Amino acid sequence: MAHFRYKGRTSQGLEQQGVIEGINELAVTEQLIRRGIMPTQIQPSHAAGTTDWSLLFERQVRLEDLVMFSRQMYALTRAGIPILRAMAGLAESTPSQLLKTALAQIGDDLGNGKPLSSAMQAHPKVFNTLFIAIIHVGENTGQLEDAFKQLAEYLELELETRKRIKTAMRYPIFVVMALVMAMVVLNIFVIPTFASLFAKFGAELPWTTRFLLATSHLFVNYWHWMLGGTLGVIVLWRRWVSTPEGRYTWHSWQLRLMIVGPIITRTLLGRFARSFAMMLRAGVPLNTAITLVADAVDNAWMGKRIHDMRSAIESGDSLLRTAMHSQLFPPLVLQMIAVGEETGQIEHLMQEVAEYYEREVDYDLKSLTARIEPVLICIVAGMVLILALGIFTPMWDLMSVVKGK
Structure with a gap:
């Protein structure tokens, strides 16, 4: 089928435009009228792939949008609103551009006689196999509204679980980020100042001080290599996890993580x-x-x-x-x-x-925060101990030498 770019107005007078697929201009006109849009301009489109550049940056529909869509479809089907009309209305009101485009195309497919589940299968980024299977069963049993209700309840529980996990992990992630920032600031700005002081006396330094000076030298002189290496590791990790073998191995490791x-x-x-x-x-x-x-x-x-x-x-x-x-x-x-x-x-x-x-x-x-807190406290205590031994111990030695003179 060819793609056509159209402009038109809804029954409320709102201007609509986009790209639609059809056999010819007459078929496109019929599709738009069924969706409640009176076309004012229809012309062939050479952009067969992307109708909106924002779709390139929207890789998947948010779970919140799917919950709202399922709830709205349950309410509309229960009220006896035709599916075609319901899809057209939701396509105009949904905030997700990816979901909006999918619903518009699903409405066109429904107008051409396709079942709802078959039309949804063309949009795997929006509707997964579980979603489509429930809709398919609801269509065949005449209980489509119950199918949308089950999906809404299931997705709401999934969304609630994800929110609880994010809330529980917020404190540990914040502490780890603060520790990383503190390490960078200490190694780049603080420790070099003490390094110049220790170098003037030429005294033998303890291992903790030598360790801090070595890490500071690494940060100051090779920070670009460290940054590039970190980015390279992240890219390689993401590529490895995206492979079937890497994804399988990483998911098995997740179940063995401590805490x-x-x-x-x-x-x-x-x-x-x-x-x-x-x-x-x-x-x-x-x-x-x-x-x-x-x-x-x-x-x-x-x-x-x-x-x-x-x-x-x-x-x-x-x-x-x-x-x-x-x-x-x-x-x-x-x-x-x-x-x-x-x-x-x-x-x-x-x-x-x-x-x-x-x-x-x-x-x-x-109770996750209470379990992670001892581990974080031990890490912070170890950092403070190394800093104290590495900076203050040689200073005390130097003060004793000065007093002896």
């Missing part, structure tokens, strides 16, 4: 349980639900083991046996899965597991 590793593990298990419960409650088949949940946990190491669970289930094993062999889940989750298989209520028990882990994570995050 925060158990918190990450509980967060992922809670996400697994809630996603799995939502999938089963929506009517998604078990094998498909496991595949979607493996992507939803956002951890390559755990996702691979969840994918292995699907292969074992397809070979005839039960969910409980595959969960035990995966070595991912503690006895609590395994017991819930066993009871759920016996009673046929896995989704309800997985919901209970998710709520349990969310409470655990909430408690862990509240």
Whole structure:
């Protein structure tokens, strides 16, 4: 299909412009009228790829925008508003340019007869596979409004968890940044002043002083190499993590980190349980639900083991046996899965597991600062001790020599 650049006005008189895909100008005119836009100008566009340069800088839709979109779609579909009209209205009001463009194109696809889930599949940066699967089930069962409600509740809990993690990490990150700034200032401005003083006396210096002088010399004379090396390490690290092998290894290391590793593990298990419960409650088949949940946990190491669970289930094993062999889940989750298989209520028990882990994570995050504080205090105390021994010890020696003379 060709791309056409258009200008027009809505029923409220607001001016609209953009690029739309269509067979010819007549088809584009019909699409715009269905979206509530009266075209005033339509001409072929040679920019087939990017309609807005801001899209190049907006790599992914914020979770807050998806929560608001799901809530609004739930309210509109529950009120009986047609999907096409709802998409057109939300496309005009959403603050995200990436989401706005996606909704406009989805509206065009709906006007051409595509199902909603199929239209969303063309925008993987906006809607992930879990989102699309829930919408697909809602379409086929006639419960689209319930699908949007489930997605809104799930995304709101995910957003709340992320906010709690950011709040808990704010204090440690601030302290670490302050320590780094203090090290830079001391090595560049403070220690060189004492170095010139010590050099005048020519006395033998203790190892702590020699260590401080060496680090200061490194900062002052090779700061550009250090900056370039740091940037190079960051670039190489990001490239390595972006590879499948690097991402898998890094995600496995995350679960073994001191203090925060158990918190990450509980967060992922809670996400697994809630996603799995939502999938089963929506009517998604078990094998498909496991595949979607493996992507939803956002951890390559755990996702691979969840994918292995699907292969074992397809070979005839039960969910409980595959969960035990995966070595991912503690006895609590395994017991819930066993009871759920016996009673046929896995989704309800997985919901209970998710709520349990969310409470655990909430408690862990509240006490995270108290756990990290001793480590930070030890680091600060070590820095102060080295500075005190490295600067004041030779000064005391020099004062004693002066007094002796």
